Amino acid sequence: MDLSVPVMSIYVRDLEEALGFYCGTLGFAVKQRYGAxxxxxxxxxxxxxxxxxxxxxxxxxxxxxxxxxxRAECARLAAAGATLLTPEPHPFPAGTMISILDTSGNQLDIVQFGG
Structure with missing residues (x-):
């Protein structure tokens, strides 16, 4: 299986304040907004x-x-004993996903784009 990490989600307290830091301080530009x-x-x-x-x-x-x-990866992970945060994959703006926890309690999102 080919694995890649094409997305990094950063959950912030205040989006506008975070955009000030990531764009103003670090120099990134906003590519797209999805609501507020x-x-x-x-x-x-x-x-x-x-x-x-x-x-x-x-x-x-x-x-x-x-x-x-x-969906196949969700079944494989469940059979392997992974901790699933939701019982089934669910839609997100770019496709379908399921969230799991690693052995230290860190969240990982398993995503299928477009599906």
């Missing part, structure tokens, strides 16, 4: 997604691992 709470940054490597979190949630960074068939 999500923006993608123009980047030569992995897509960077900034997403504003709800009050009470902690900021974090979540890598996305791309697969060809997220």
């Amino acid at each position: 709470c999500i923006a993608t940054l123009d980047n030569a490597g992995a897509m960077i997604v900034l997403e504003e979190i709800e009050d009470g949630k902690e900021p974090r960074v979540v890598p996305a691992i791309a697969v060809a068939d997220v």
Whole structure:
């Protein structure tokens, strides 16, 4: 299986403040906005997604691992004993995904683009 990490999601407390840092301080440019709470940054490597979190949630960074068939990968991961955060894959703006936890409790998103 070919694995890649084409997306890095960064969950932030305040999207506008984060855009000030990532664009104004670091020099990225906004590629696209999805409503008031999500923006993608123009980047030569992995897509960077900034997403504003709800009050009470902690900021974090979540890598996305791309697969060809997220439903088959979900079944394989469940059979292997992975901790799934949702029982089934679900849609997101660019395709279908499932979230899992690694052995240290870090979230990983398993994504299928366009599907």
